[in-house]
Amino acid sequence: MADFKPLAPGATIGILGGGQLGRMLSQAASRLGFDVVILDPEENSPAGRVSRGQIVAPYDDPTALSVFGDVCDVVTFEFENVPAASVELLAEAGALVAPGPTGLAVAQDRVDEKTFLNAVGAPTVDFVAVDGLDDLMAGLETLGTPALLKTRRDGYDGKGQVWIRSAKEAAAALASLGGQPAILEARADFTRELSIIAARGRDGTIAVYPLGENRHAGGVLRTTLAPAEISPAIERRAHAIATAVLDGLAYVGVIGIELFDLGDGDLLVNEIAPRVHNTGHWTQDGCVCDQFEQHIRAIAGWPLGPTAAHARIEMTNLLGDEVGQWAGVVAEPDQRLHLYGKSDARPGRKMGHVNTVRPLK
Ligand code: AMP
Numbered sequence: 001m002a003d004f005k006p007l008a009p010g011a012t013i014g015i016l017g018g019g020q021l022g023r024m025l026s027q028a029a030s031r032l033g034f035d036v037v038i039l040d041p042e043e044n045s046p047a048g049r050v051s052r053g054q055i056v057a058p059y060d061d062p063t064a065l066s067v068f069g070d071v072c073d074v075v076t077f078e079f080e081n082v083p084a085a086s087v088e089l090l091a092e093a094g095a096l097v098a099p100g101p102t103g104l105a106v107a108q109d110r111v112d113e114k115t116f117l118n119a120v121g122a123p124t125v126d127f128v129a130v131d132g133l134d135d136l137m138a139g140l141e142t143l144g145t146p147a148l149l150k151t152r153r154d155g156y157d158g159k160g161q162v163w164i165r166s167a168k169e170a171a172a173a174l175a176s177l178g179g180q181p182a183i184l185e186a187r188a189d190f191t192r193e194l195s196i197i198a199a200r201g202r203d204g205t206i207a208v209y210p211l212g213e214n215r216h217a218g219g220v221l222r223t224t225l226a227p228a229e230i231s232p233a234i235e236r237r238a239h240a241i242a243t244a245v246l247d248g249l250a251y252v253g254v255i256g257i258e259l260f261d262l263g264d265g266d267l268l269v270n271e272i273a274p275r276v277h278n279t280g281h282w283t284q285d286g287c288v289c290d291q292f293e294q295h296i297r298a299i300a301g302w303p304l305g306p307t308a309a310h311a312r313i314e315m316t317n318l319l320g321d322e323v324g325q326w327a328g329v330v331a332e333p334d335q336r337l338h339l340y341g342k343s344d345a346r347p348g349r350k351m352g353h354v355n356t357v358r359p360l361k
Contacts, residue, residue, distance in 0.1 A: 004096075004202050006301035007073055009033025012052070013296065014072030014095065016059060016086070018045025020340035020350060021078035021276050024284075026051045028292035034300070039068050046340045047078070060086050069093025074299050076253060080107045080274050081154060098252040098299040103274035106249065110152050110183045113271060120248035122241045122269045125260075130182040136170050139184040149173050152181045159219065188270070191263035194228055197280035198242040199294045199304055200251045207294065207304040208242050209287065211235065212279045212315075214258075220348060224315040226282040227360075230261075237267050245272060254295040256280060278350070282313035285336050285355040314356040323351035334358065 007013075013029050015022045018040030026036040026047050036051040041058050048054030057064030060083050069075065069090040075097050087101050106116045114124045128139035130149065140147060145167070151160035160180075162173045174182070193216065198208040210227030211234075230238075242257060256277025258270040280291035289297070289305025297304055318325065323345050329337045339352035 004301045007034070010035070011073040011300070012037060012071055013299070014039065014068055014075040015047060015051075015078055016040075016075065016082055017078035018042060018047040018054060019078055020046055020342075020352075022047030023050055023340060024281075024292045024338075025076070025078060025276060025295060028290070029296045032293070032296060032300075034296070037068065037071060039064060046342055049341055059083060062089055065089040066093045069095035074098055076275075076295070076299050077104075078275055080104060084108075099255075099274050100250065100252065103249045103251050103255070107272055107274045108153055110150055110155070110271070114183070116248065117245070117269050117272070120244040122244050123266070124269050125188045126186040128184050130174070130184050133171060133174060136174055136182075136184060137167060140164065140167050140170060143184060143186040146187050148185045148187060149177065150183050150185065151177050152183050161219075188260040188268055189262065190260035190268070192261045193270070194230070194234075194238070194259040194261050194267070195224070195277065195279040196238050196242050196257045196259065197254060197277055197283065197291050198246060198257070199254045199291075199298050200246040201298050201304045202252055202301045204247075205304055206243055206246055207307045208239050209280065209283055209291070209307045210309050211238055211259075212282060214279050218348075220319065220350075221278050221317055223317070224279045224282050224313075226286060226313050226315070227309050231265075233265060234261065234267065237265075241267065241269060245269075249274075253298045254280070254291050278317070278353075279315075281338070281353050282315040282355060283307075284338065285357050286311045286313040309360060312358045312360050314358070316354045316356070317350055318352040318354065320347040320349055320351065321345050325354075326352070329354050332356075 012035045014037050016039050018038045023046040029036050038048045038051050038054040043056050075095045111129045117124050130136045146165045164173045193214045194211050200206050212224040212226035213228035215223045254276050256273040260268045276291045283290040286309045329335045334357050336355045
């Protein structure tokens, strides 16, 4: 948007979603002098508690969206499953929404996402759209087994997906997804999972952080090591992918791109998240300008900040009752604790994270 005037401190930024990503965005925004208002149906949300205010309402409540759009100069979001109709209502209320609706729409549907990625030259595994058993059987024929069946929409942290090892398992696998529209993916034969956190400003400039190497357990991120040890060729490839995706979406803000490293010099994109990303939390203690400030800078029309790492970080998520480790963490001089202010430590719930800070090699 060429005629966008940078937002001055004192302006109000709206965040749809009051979880930990919204909280850390809000903290970054307030340090830069902005007011932040959260929209989240849950009262007293982690982000609401550190912000100027929170509107407690469902994400599709037209009255709430209209008030929210009215009080905010820019609206952004901390999760990708924001109803498209809500974004339209916000735009009607005069709010500028960033990233825009294209990034959201693409990231909400795994088939659209992979179609877009391949079109801009960011390769993915082979896939087929599955609307019923006939599609699935044909897909298994084409892609071979094992193959991974996922819901097209609303999947996260490994939920809504099932491996199919032989055609005999097809009907049961489809039934386990409750008959939702699905995608069948060929198995990626990867040696490790990497991710790239990048940003695009309102003027089209792009800034890319060093890559992170990620370890998951049970579909949930456990640790990120960054900067990852990668060859210059892989780095160039990852940067080319990030640039193609950001330009292809005319994107404004921070994006997370999950990659499979095939170990032979090739990278495939697993998925994109049109928001700040758990695998970018290392930037809080490894970079002068972290992903949260970077996102606020981008949506406010400010120049993007530096992305070089000044430390090597191991980021570990604190899940469920692991949050009880906080006292030990704060006693360690090289560990920085980030807690989300959640009271109910349900098993597997992301309660906080720890960045262990080491010198750059
Ligand atoms: P997703 O919800 O798509 O991020 O998938 C969760 C995890 O499942 C990924 O981080 C991978 O470890 C694994 N995974 C997803 N898709 C594939 C695939 N096509 N082949 C192999 N592993 C996959």
